[in-house]
Amino acid sequence: MRTIFFILQKEFLQIFRNRIMLPIIFVVPVVQLLVLAFAANYEIKHLSIDIVDQDQSTWSRQLRDKLLASGYFSLHRQTHSTKEAYADLEGGRADLILNIPRHFERDLVRENKAQLQMLVNAINGSKAGLANGYALSIINSFNRSIRLNWLALKENDGPEHFDVSYRYWFNPDMNYKYFMVPGILVVLVTLIGAFLSGMNIVKEKEMGTIEQLNVTPIRKHHFIIGKLMPFWIIALFELAFGMIVGKLVFGLPFVGNIAWIYLFAAIYLLVMLGLGLLISTFTDTQQQSMFISWFFMIIFILMSGLFTPIESMPEWAQRITLFNPVAYFVKMIRMVMLKGSGWADIRYYFGVMLLFAAVLNSVAIWNYRKRV
Amino acid sequence: MQPIVVQNIHKRFGDVKALRNISFTVEEGELFGLIGPDGAGKSTLFRILTTLLLADEGTATVNGLHVVKDYRSIRRQVGYMPGRFSLYQDLSVEENLHFFATIFHTSVEENYELIRDIYEQIAPFKKRPAGKLSGGMKQKLALCCALVHKPAVLFLDEPTTGVDPVSRKEFWEMLQRLKQKGIPILVSTPYMDEAVLCDRVALIQKGEIMQINTPAAIIADFKKPIWAVRARNMFHLLRDLRAYEGTDSCYAFGEYLHLTLHTGIEDAKAWLTARHHEDLVIQSTTAGIEDAFIRLMQEQNETV
Structure with missing residues (x-):
């Protein structure tokens, strides 16, 4: 010892x-x-987004505002040209592109359905996954609200759906x-x-x-x-x-x-x-x-x-x-x-x-x- | 009881035979020198005797204790100074000494008598880190650390290598004083001139002991007359003498060449005169220990 x-x-x-x-x-x-x-830090904020709005309608603008208001995305460029947006994506200046096609609003009203295209730069897989997830959930909620608006229904009378509420345990913030x-x-x-x-x-x-x-x-x-x-x-x-x-x-x-x-x-x-x-x-x-x-x-x-x-x-x-x-x-x-x-x-x-x-x-x- | 007994020690590292059939004994109170060039196997032998290495064959005892069976007791009783400086460079002089005293369960004060002569020389630097000491000071400190527990036998592996001539001389004076205190010492050195300072020496080369004797007897053994030769152009002189068929050996020795012959000196003189050496000096000289060693080494080289 x-x-x-x-x-x-x-x-x-x-x-x-x-x-x-x-x-x-x-x-x-x-x-x-x-x-x-x-x-x-894995919370990803301020993903830069290029919005190719070929429709220029009320709804397409609403959708854009909703995305940007979420805080997850910052607008890098709004354009009519898909080419420009692709160039941004290739040059690493944009993380994702949301392509709103022509007649988006018209199709939605007339045919009850419309299509959007989202292109995500997936070099960083987890970032791409998150960008995709954030954008999808915002678009879905937008989707629901315009349907309610369109049908002029109150929230409670709307088509059946369920809400999920959640709480983060052990690390609530x-x-x-x-x-x-x-x-x-x-x-x-x-x-x-x-x-x-x-x-x-x-x-x-x-x-x-x-x-x-x-x-x-x-x-x-x-x-x-x-x-x-x-x-x-x-x-x-x-x-x-x-x-x-x-x-x-x-x-x-x-x-x-x-x-x-x-x-x-x-x-x-x-x-x-x-x-x-x-x-x-x-x-x-x-x-x-x-x-x-x-x-x-x-x-x-x-x-x-x-x-x-x-x-x-x-x-x-x-x-x-x-x-x-x-x-x-x-x-x-x-x-x-x-x-x-x-x-x-x-x-x-x-x-x-x-x-x-x-x-x-x-x-x-x-x-x-x-x-x- | 003989402090060190070595019997037929063999050691090989792979294909290299580091030690071949080494046997010798060190008597009580004796200063025994192991003289040989670098790579002769001196350190290997030290490491076997200090229980750091196992011999392939043969036995050895230190202070009556078997180097393999009783290694633990040996480690308590001997003082060992490795060839490479092995103290803590970042600890000061006194911290090193204190540390080595305490792990032997003693204190510096307890055995101060033994190390006083040496320690007083390095005491002015006692707060200095060991790594910042000069070569000679380092060796003195290492000797202090090897002595601080009052060892029964002292092993010093090339203690004067890389030390200036004055410190070397001082170091050997210390060894003489330690010897007077009755501590048997085994010391190795590549410097042949240090051999005369030992009581007995073993000349070792290529893992073999060539001769064990007192320095005086080794010199006396050298029977041939030896000539010191000098000329203005020493290089040509050496070349010419080596080319001369009557030459036994010729090697540089200080400012002279030492020459042994198997013909008469007059013939050699004639040979040199014919080669127009200027300022030629040829005189008879007495053989030193180095002449004896060089001769022995040559003989071994010729037989191998």
Whole structure:
């Protein structure tokens, strides 16, 4: 125990002497939270639209006004020429084109039906989907209201239809930041846990100091615990710091019990430190360790459900995320923070994480023994 | 009990035979030198003796403890200074020393007597990060750290490599004082002139020990007369002497060439005179340890 204490003492001395360490601990979380939470926003507003109104009737103008009044679209160009609109779409200046054909109003009155054409730039799939969805729902509601007008019926006497009313639970204002910030906290903890810990062990190899350390009474477990524990402590501190920033800047709700998040983070970090240790056994320089960590982190973070929902990934990718510790933590922290989930809801995640921690650390230690 | 006993150690890395049948012993209180060029296998041998590497064959004991079975006890009892500077460059002099004292469960004060001579020389820089010390200072600090737990045996792997001549001299004086305190020391060096400062030396080349003896005995073994030769154009002189069929060996030695012959010196003189060397000086000289080593190395090269 005393030996571990002495190593810890030395580690903290080195960590805080490192000129880049304090900024990493205090500046990185603030910047990440502020930049990512504001920037990574999926609500899409101000889609630029070209309206080709060849009808120039009352109704076509009403439809146009209704679309623009929704706030989702901003008019880029109103024109008679389909060609012009196509050019805008091709040049990326317009996200969608609404083509109102000639005799739109006349056909609607006379033949009881009319057609509209909508062209959506689908390079960005999710944006296109949303644009399409917004436009369709506005056109549908316009459709209904003109039918009522036309038939001169009161709302209640109109043809049968049903209304769906809805409420957003757990995030009633649809505040995207509430959704992002907990996920970013996970990324922060992950970066410290996996990157820095692995590099810290490899550093001793790279600098040759391990050669000297090995000819001392320090045992391997002293060394491993002494090298990894500082980052366990720093990452947990980081989580607290990030949560305070989240609370102060974003008014993040803490519906559930923070203790669950902490307990989970403590186990989660064991997984990440184990990964760092495993990487350190394969590598000889900090650069190598950094690159391999980076490889894993990119996959883990992009497939964690932080930015894109896991549910919309293909089946095989979803299966891969079952082995992604980051995905579990992202899901769990959102459940507890926003929904207030308790033990019964999250114990599955605890179980999985404990299993990960056990397996990864066993492999890492086994490999460490073999190689060093 | 002999502090270090090495018996028939073999080690290979892939196809390279790093060590071949190495055997020697270090007596109590002895300063034992392992002399050999780079790549001779010195560091490999050190790493085997300090339990960092396993030998393929053979056994070794350090302070009566087996290097494989009792590795943990050995690690507590020996002081090791690796060939490459292996202290924390970002920690200060005193922090390094303190750290290595504490992990041996001792303190700097407890064994201050042993390191005082050395530590006093670096004490003015005790707040300076180890990475910012000069080469000589680094080695003194490393020696302090290797001594701070009062080791039973001291292993110094090339402690004077890359150190200026004055610091080298000081370093060897420190080793002499440590020896007087009764600590057996195994030291390796590629500098042949340092051999005379050891009690006994083993000359190692290409993973094999060629000779183990006291420096005086090694010099005495050198029976051939040796000539120091000089001329204005040393390059031509060396080329001509090597071309001369009576030459046994000829190599640069300071401002002279050292020459051994299997013919008489008069014939050689005639050969050189015929080649119009200006300012030619030929004088008899006594063999030094380096002459002996060069000869031994040559002999090994010829047999291999």
